[in-house]
Amino acid sequence: MTARDRIFAAIAHRLGPRDSSADDIAAEAAALVADTQAIQPAFDMAALTERFIAKATSDRVTASVERLDGIAQVPGAVARYAEAAALEALAAVQPAPAFDALDWAGLKCTPRANPDQALAVTLAEYGVAETGSLVFRSGPDAPALLNFLPLHHVAVLREDDILAHIEDVWPRLGGPDAPQSRLLTLITGTSGTADIEAQNIRGAHGPRYMHILLLGCASERGPQA
Amino acid sequence: MKTAKPPSSPRVGLFVTCLVDAMRPNVGFASLHLLEAAGCTVEVPRAQTCCGQPAYNSGDDATTAAIARGIIEAFEPYDYVVVPSGSCGAMIRSHFDGLFEDGSDMQARQRALSAKTWEILSFLTDVMGFVPEGVRYDGMATYHDSCSGLRDLGVHDQPRALLDQVEGLRLTPLVGHDVCCGFGGTFCVKYPDISNAIVSDKAEAIADTGADTLLAGDLGCLMNMAGKLRRNGETVKAFHTVEVLANMAQGPGLTGEEEA
Amino acid sequence: MIQTSDRFRANAARALQDDNLKIALTRTTGLLQRRRAQVIDDYPQYADARARAKTIKDHTLRYLDHYLEMFERNAVANGAVVHWAQTPQEAREIITRLCREAGAQSATRVKSMLGEEIGIAEALEAAEVDRIETDLAEHIIQLAADPPSHVVMPAMHKTREQVADLFDARHDVRPASHDVADLVGSARRELREKFMTADIGISGANFLIAETGAVVTVTNEGNGELTTTPPNTHIVTVGIEKLVPGMDHCAVFLRLLSRAAIGAEITQYTSFYNGPRRDGDADGPETYHIVLVDNRRTEMLGGFLQPMLRCIRCGACMNHCPVYAAVGGHAYGAVYPGPMGSVLTPALSSLKEAKDLPHACTLNGRCKEVCPVDIPLPDMLRSLRARQYQGGLTPPVTAIALKGWAMLARRPQLYRMAAAAVVLAMRLWARGRGRIRWLPGAGGWTRHRDLPAPERGTFMQQYAARQRGRK
Secondary structure (H helix, E strand, O other): OOHHHHHHHHHHHHHOOOOOOHHHHHHHHHHHOOOHHHHOOOOOOOOHHHHHHHHHOOOOOOEEEEEEOOHHHHHHHHHHHHHHOOOOOEEEEOOOHHHHOOOOOOOEEEOOOOOOOOEEEEEOOEEEOOOOEEEEEOEOOEOHHHHOOOOEEEEEEEHHHEEOOHHHHHHHHOOOOOOOOOEEEEEOOOOEEOOOOOOOEEOOOOOOEEEEEEEOOHHHOOOOO | OOOOOOOOOOEEEEOOOHHHHHHOHHHHHHHHHHHHHOOOEEEOOOOOOOOOHHHHHOOOHHHHHHHHHHHHHHHOOOOEEEEOOHHHHHHHHHHOOOOOOOOOHHHHHHHHHHHOEEEHHHHHHHHOOOOOOOOEEEEEEEEOOOHHHHHHOOOOHHHHHHHOOOEEEEEOOOOOOOOOOOOOOHHHHHOHHHHHHHHHHHHHHHHHHOOOEEEEOOHHHHHHHHHHHHHOOOOOEEEEHHHHHOOOOOOOOOOOOOOO | OOOOHHHHHHHHHHHHOOHHHHHHHHHHHHHHHHHHHHHHHOOOOHHHHHHHHHHHHHHHHHOHHHHHHHHHHHHHHOOOEEEEEOOHHHHHHHHHHHHHHOOOOEEEEOOOHHHHHHOHHHHHHHOOOEEEEOOHHHHHHHHHOOOOOOOOOOOOOOOHHHHHHHHHHHOOOOOOOOOHHHHHHHHHHHHHHHHHHOOEEEEOOOEEEOOOOEEEEEEOOOHHHHHHOOOOEEEEEEEHHHEEOOHHHHHHHHHHHHHHHHOOOOOOEEEEEOOOOOOOOOOOOOEEEEEEEOOOHHHHOOOOOHHHHHOOOOOHHHHOOHHHHHHOOHHHOOOOOHHHHHHHHHHHOOOOOOOOHHHOOOOOOHHHHHOOOOOOHHHHHHHHHHHHHHOOOOOHHHHHHHHHHHHHHOOHHHHHHHHHHHHHHHHHHHOOOOEEOOOOOOHHHHOOOOEEOOOOOOHHHHHHHHHHHHO
């Protein structure tokens, strides 16, 4: 008997016959999460952006947020960020079509990050207001390493792509039968560790700084919290 | 969890506990006094020894069941069984379940007895609606919540509500009031040094409150904490909550230096 | 890791003498308790989420074979190679073989407790692969050659001063200072290149999603993704009990795990691994292996130990355990310390080898209270004690003492006489003092504490006298 056989035999032996069909089991499983609202943190669903910004800039997440009108302003914002952080005007920029169409003059761009990369710019597919998280999937125009190697991570997010809760991300992935990207990551702020005396330190192996460029109609909203 | 209307003159069987019997009978007499003041008729069945925790916590289920049987037989005639201890109260109320065979007559009797067994402080408030009157204790006390009473039986607000009625008594919170004192019954016998490490932290926290009195609802915890405080040279007096409530907290308290 | 659980008593005694350990434990457990309390206070739905998590786990365990089959099917459809190992040895053999097939010389590793269980270090050694631990804590204990002392913070037993000394001695470039931030920076610098040049990346899993075949990790340093993206081969080692049915089920646990473990709403990196590099992907491993490990978990199904399989390895139980706080994780002498370790270690090894662990507990119940999946740890420990007693594993002295006590406790008249005699003896011994400083037979107590001197007679004696007086 293979190990697999032995394991399944052991389970059957310990639990005995369970006369439920796959449909029964699926129905039971679905019922367990039918009411997601009951366990989701509650907040004003008409103020997702405000919630997202408040969470992202909280001291548990430690990102900074800058509001821009549109994607055309991104290169300028990145250049300003680099200057303010006393970095070279050099960035690893994700080869996303939306970025390729922009005018990156003033910044030297590479599509790949090296291990000592100071600055990288990536495009988040979604944001999650509940936690201040950003959603990234790996792909041909999305090297996963751009989100993890640099010291400074500039992430671009469209305000319209801010979802309310974690569960709201899943339906946008195409469903369990759709082809899945290799890696899906919810990134919430800057890397950190509490492994030495439980002291929270930022910048473990991942980025130490996260700057979120939030694209939307900045002029239509009031001042940030 | 209050019952609707206090019953009139219930018959209570007092289960004094082995520690109270041997080490601090005053707690037993204070319990008697309080229960009578609350309007109960109290008897102390002679056929009681121990709730069985030492056997239970050592894994000797057979002895535990035998002891439980004796308690059931001795106490089932009463309306209530009242215990001046969270751990012994929880033993009878929560942990007797499972000792007897499913569906057996003994199990039915056990469940009936467990259901009417109460730790004393919660009995006085939640069942009898008792409000102490004319009680005085001058001092500042800090309160330790014994683990079994707190977690198994939900005893937390009741002692504080009762002590609130005591003239002259101020309560100051204990940091880590819900943290184990390290007694653990058989634990302190098996691992005295670990127990000591835990009670050392507890004694420090008690001393830090600046209180002159330590109160709790379990004698095991009190002996452990008072014993450590005394060894450390602290002068904090330790009493069981019922002693204060019954106006019977004169003298130096547990491990106090004057003639006991 | 060599298990020394049968030497808990000696381990604990040593630990109690270790001042550095005391400092480390005091600094950490208090912080972790406060952070957890705060974040749960801020999550009013916590009790409901906890109840739901327990039900989800119980449901999944009930149909574990169904969900394992589903997971395998979906993972394979995603391009994973799925392996099965019933024992740690089988798991090691698989890993050694995969390393050899890949011609690997070095492997970076993300912390996995299951990896410790199966002895991954041995497997890599057998394949002559350089093992590079990348979590900061694992990196620390690799340098110190220590076993882990906590499920979430394996280097909790080290003070910052000890870590500083270690890094000064062992890093290619010394830390800029002994500030914790610079120590972290030094580890970052030390490991950077190694991420990029490793042949194999080995990781664990917090959850397995049956419906999609995803492997989920919940981490905060970024080393997880840096370990599993650059190399050509990615290997996941995971226990079969980590399954949940679907993504919405996983979300329940995501909210609970970080809150319970470190007092955060979510960790920095919640990653779902769905397979190897896809055609055209800019980065990622070519091959992706998942090793599903049983290691006695199936034996826990359908019995009183089954609730232990709900465990999501948050560490809350040990963070709140007064015994753990007194002696630290190493005293338990096994991969898993603290309350959950005291239940799991006998299950993974044997009651005999871990005989002290079920007794290393005051039964105070705080662990069960803080457990995000409501595992009845104290009840299970007590049940293990009952099995030990029935199995003749109770030390003879204890068993005899218990029998002697039981004989009295079952005979009220005899008991009353014995109690009266003991009380009289203690009273004489106390010689009028209110306390006893030393008592033969109670050396364990009186070594550190005073005992109260008894009153003039037991309660039963005094009560009987009063009753007689009333007549």
